[in-house]
Amino acid sequence: MEKRALIAVAISLAILIGYQLLVTHFYPAPPPQIDEKREEKQPETPPPPAPAAENAAKGQAAPALQQAKPEAATKAKTAREITVETDDYIALFTTQGARLKSFQLKHYRASVDEKSPPLEMVPSVPGIPYPFGLQISGANFNDENVAYAAEGSDLHLSGEQQGHLLFKGQGPNGAALTKEFSFTGHGYAVRLQTGAGAGAAPEIVLTADGRPAGPNTDTPFEGLLAEINEKLVREHGDALKSKEWTGKVAWAGLGHTYFLIALLPEGNGEQKITVHSTGPAVLMSAGPPAASSAAATYTVFIGPKELDILKSMGRGLERSIDFGYFGFISIPLLYVMHFFHRLTTSYGLDIILLTVLIKLLLAPLTHKSMTSMKQMQKLQPQMERLKEKYKDDKEGLNKEIMELYRRNGVNPFGGCLPMLLQFPVFIGLYNALRTPIELRHAPFLWIKDLSRPDWQSLPLDFAGWHFGVPILTLLMGASMLLQQWMTPSAGDPNQKRMMMMMPLVFTFMFINFPSGLTIYWLVNNLLSIGQQYLINRKLH
Secondary structure: OHHHHHHHHHHHHHHHHHHHHHHHHHOOOOOOOOOHHHHHHOOOOOOOHHHHHHHHHOOOOOOHHHHHHHHHHHHHHHOOEEEEEOOOEEEEEEOEOOEEEEEEEEEEEOOOOOOOOEEEOOOOOOOOOOOOEEEEOOOOEEHHHOEOEEEOOOEEOOOOOEEEEEEEEEOHHHOEEEEEEEEEOOOOEEEEEEEOOOOOOEEEEEEEEOOOOOOOOOOOEEEEEEEEOOEEEEEOHHHHOEEEEEEOEEEEEEEEOOEEEEEEEOOOOOEEEEEEEEOOEEEEEEEOOOOOOOEEEEEEEEEEOOHHHHHOOOOOHHHHOOOHHHHHHHHHHHHHHHHHHHHHOOHHHHHHHHHHHHHHHOHHHHHHHHHHHHHHHHOHHHHHHHHHHOOOOHHHHHHHHHHHHHHOOOOOOOOOHHHHHHHHHHHHHHHHHHOOHHHOOOOEOOEOOOOOOHHHHOEEEEOOEEEEOOHHHHHHHHHHHHHHHHOOOOOOHHHHHHHOOHHHHHHHHHOOOOHHHHHHHHHHHHHHHHHHHHHHHHOO
């Protein structure tokens, strides 16, 4: 057994490393995105006067590039920027279009590196406009180039302190455009009131980077998330090219795996939600469908998809977390992990404790399954004799086998049914560990991020190839191999050999699973091995 296990582990390691080498070679990581916001914040260097003077003295015209620089500098100076800092975020607004230029979450990093800057919720990518643009239905108007006047200055808020920013501009036919933002020192909710003059229906536009591998690669873009007419709407891919809904909107926004920007309309009136994509940009607009509505008020949420934070909004925003069909299992398991975290402060230990708890709760089922399989294995010699005796009479063979089971008190389905009952628990736990933000950037032992595959925590470079060592995944595969070898088998020996291949299959499956889920599966295997050992000794 030991020799076979070592050979299987060695083969698994060779295949996994080869697989990573091929993937990283043919599908290299996207190049890092340029942070254009930071470049814009740097003071512009005025063009040196000497070349211009020389050209003037010689009667030559200044080059076109030099002529354009003063114009660009003048335009940049006309736009005023206002900073709003609270306990949870730092927001930067510009009077050019009264847009949100930056929104950094102070408690969440951009990458797993502890020195990385706060996560940026507003993409700074060419072709993606800043969010909170205002457009007027039927007038083909967008306020991107409107120079707003701002009433208010930089805000520094904490706790229950409140502050306001009012932007005033002029729209088509002299219509008065207004955007008023109200902030609180704590939390991720911002109140937004818009106005566009009589007879106009203002629509607020949210934007996101819709590319699969954007700047924040560990929080991929999910698409449009909304609750319309009490139904959850999830749209991504080709569906984002152009689509529209009208009805009672509880909330609507653009989501990523762990973060969300959403509008929560105030009042009970209907809203029109439109989404479309243009190049890398995904744009979602929301506004009252009636042309007589000259104003609209929203609560804006820009923040993490953390269950308690979303629930505190009181509008069902927690449905934006995709727990799947077994959410009724995932959510209680997540709360249990929260309870353990208050005691341990380590999500790795929380997963281990949660695994032990689940194993204890399911112990009667697993005990029944293991006992039944061991009993059937003990009957295997008698079954072989019956097969030889009734090899030409299948009906008689089935009757004799069932009689053999009855006499020995063995349920032929006793090994399968308990395992099937555990399947929803595994799926619920999988979603509880895969979806929530808690495991993002959570370290444990050598693992830097429990929401990412463990091989990314031990990267290696060799001759221009980039791969990692999946120690945790290999340990999980080895434990599964040992468990499979210890598990009684009452079937054909060829079938048992086929089952011995399952650890290799699962090792491949888990290579890109979150480390947190791999920890659960490894600990569960070790507990099952101990339980199987005790049963084998008892029924030997």
